[in-house]
Amino acid sequence: MKFSLFNESKSREVIDLFKIVFSASEGEEEGQVVADFVSNLIATTAPQDLIGCIAEENEIVVGCIFFSRLTVPSGQVAFILSPVAVLTDVQSTGIGQKLIKYGLDHLKSLDINLAFTYGDPSYYSKTGFEQINESIVKAPCHLSQPIGWLAQSLDGQVIQPMVGSTQCVEALNDPGLW
Ligand SMILES: CC(C)(COP(=O)(O)OP(=O)(O)OC[C@H]1O[C@@H](n2cnc3c(N)ncnc32)[C@H](O)[C@@H]1OP(=O)(O)O)[C@@H](O)C(=O)NCCC(=O)NCCS
Structure with missing residues (x-):
């Protein structure tokens, strides 16, 4: 298994991966929604605001994750992980967790x-994420499932409560995704 950073030469393969994986797990309509989101994320996000990671086996992309910049009022540097997909045939073999750890490193x-x-x-607690209340850090959009709002510190400092709103990149700024 080879882990590496995403670059635009992989765009088509990665968009297709998200479409296939989410169509299989959530239905075709959702597969298209996620594929459109990823396509938009790649097309509209400034390079310094987007970090993608891929897992490849025999030159085929079998997993992909994206982190995009989340602007927080404390002035700390923050990124948000979304979305995540591992090819259906090889799910539950540890690729997702290894890819997320590679990305966090x-x-x-x-x-x-x-x-x-x-x-x-x-799932995300396996790679160090913990639930965070919006009284500590607000989400950039209304959360339909507040239980799913998760965070982790990467610098060893405890996450301090922040006053003010957060801002995600344009592609993620869609209430339907939250
Ligand atoms: C969710 C997903 C990324 C996990 O990746 P993966 O490589 O299959 O998972 P891993 O092998 O790293 O981890 C497997 C563990 O996570 C658990 N797990 C897998 N998918 C899960 C899910 N959707 N929710 C909760 N737990 C999950 C498994 O039960 C397993 O637990 P165990 O090790 O205690 O048995 C992958 O299954 C996937 O692409 N699913 C469809 C798309 C999706 O739901 N993406 C996430 C939302 S953006």
Whole structure:
């Protein structure tokens, strides 16, 4: 298994991966929604605000994750993980967790202070994410499932309560995704 950073030469393969994986797990409509989101994320996010990571087996992309910049009122540097997909045939073999750890290590190497995500706490707790109340850090959009608002510190400092709103990148600033 080879882990590396995403670059635009992989865009088509990665968009197709998200479409196939989410169509299989959530239905075709959701597969298209996520594929459109990823396509938009790649097309509209400034390079310094987007970090993608891919897992490849025999030159085929079998997993992909994206982190995009989340502007927080404390002035710390923060990124949010979304979305995440591992090819259906090879799910539950550890690729998702290894890919997320690879990505978090890369974020740490860039001196990024905080990582957020929005998803199943039981899955993302395996890679260090913990539930965070919006009284500590607000989400950039209304959360349909506040239980899924998760964060972790990457610099060893405890996450302090922040006053003010947060801002995600344009592609993620869609209430339907939250
Ligand atoms: C969710 C997903 C990324 C996990 O990646 P993965 O490589 O299959 O997972 P891993 O092998 O790293 O981890 C497996 C563990 O996570 C658990 N797990 C897998 N998918 C899960 C999910 N959707 N919710 C909660 N737990 C999950 C498994 O039960 C397993 O637990 P165990 O090790 O205690 O048995 C992958 O299954 C996937 O792409 N699913 C469809 C798309 C999706 O739901 N993406 C996440 C939302 S953006």
